């Protein structure tokens with residue numbers, strides 16, 4: 518009842534360039550933020566980076582125009598004055614709880630604090646049913662693991678280790694042909710997923726989609742020495758073929774486990790900014806980065822005028838680059854299709870809705886003094902493979918298909934530092950985005966630790982929520998802003 522009443526107070530057609538303060542106070546759902554909606558800013562309306570107020574929440578405008586939003590989560594609902602409900606939403610908690618974070622745990626709390634609490638603190642998630650996307654999960658594990666194992670074997674390093682000497686910086690420089698590399702990948706695929714060699718119809722379908730092989734072709738290869746060069750198509754074949762073209766960087770590590778520079782568990786310290794010297798956050802983070810790469814410099818892999826010190830979070834456009842090495846962080850995500858118009862969607866989500874890329878970028882910088890992350894992105898592995906990179910253009914100006922299939926500048930019109938003037942802001946937008954995603958993470962972690970577990974139901978989120986049964990609010994949300 519209360520959620521329904523709160524939802525009904527949301528203005529259906531707000532006015533102004535972006536939502537005003539009282540409209541923002543009515544927000545009850547992450548869906549209202551429309552973080553992923555394509556924007557098309559009306560003429561004369563400044564982008565969020567140049568808008569007087571910041572951060573802003575966008576809205577729809579006539580003629581199919583829309584202003585963009587900047588993430589303001591966590592959405593914390595004020596007390597409603599009913600003791601039992603306020604207590605359940607965490608409004609009277611005295612002691613904070615320590616939570617060890619991972620990116621996926623933070624994503625659950627970002628989606629909905631009640632989901633985070635029910636799933637991770639109360640362990641109330643329903644067991645996964647068979648109608649969930651099993652095929653998608655299997656595909657994801659397979660492409661991810663096969664690529665990592667194949668690259669580590671071919672390039673001569675262990676998963677999680679640093680390929681520091683860079684004798685073999687990428688797959689193409691290993692001196693093996695594509696069919697030879699595909700043969701190694703096929704061996705790993707069959708070890709991870711022996712069912713790929715089964716006869717039934719499901720296996721046959723998956724084998725074709727993943728490897729592009731019939732059972733006869735696979736048996737023939739296995740009946741030989743199981744090592745002969747082979748041509749694969751399907752997802753794995755397309756991924757490896759594209760991989761051979763990524764020659765513009767050196768792979769530093771695959772599956773790098775987050776840790777401090779001394780090898781201790783990773784702590785993300787979000788240092789205060791010039792604008793807010795009192796604000797800082799600190800929280801522990803576990804996880805593994807799919808892939809870390811290094812960019813070549815004029816004479817080797819290091820810049821000559823950098824320092825081996827942790828690169829500051831805040832860098833302005835006129836500042837000298839303080840770094841020794843330039844780093845790329847990529848996450849590999851298996852996607853369906855993609856359908857027409859969906860290419861790049863997963864990358865966009867990772868930048869604007871999730872925090873994993875930003876957290877991993879900063880975790881790497883903190884653990885590796887002198888390293889500056891200058892591009893992050895999602896490698897979308899579907900029917901084909903597309904490597905996308907969001908680029909810090911204050912450092913990287915030229916790049917081609919030897920580094921990425923598409924470079925994006927999605928965050929540049931959206932971000933400046935909190936408190937920075939809107940008149941000609943001096944921050945490097947990529948660094949301002951990085952800082953802001955860390956601040957969002959810090960605020961979510963603080964809210965969770967202090968017991969803020971209010972629901973933020975949304976039509977999209979509740980439908981797939983693994984705790985919707987114990988929650989009971991999945992039908993409360995009636996839609997958001999226009």
Ligand code: SF4
Nearest residue numbers: 629632974979982988
């Ligand atoms: S069903 Fe909806 S409101 Fe309830 S926990 Fe899940 S996402 Fe939150």
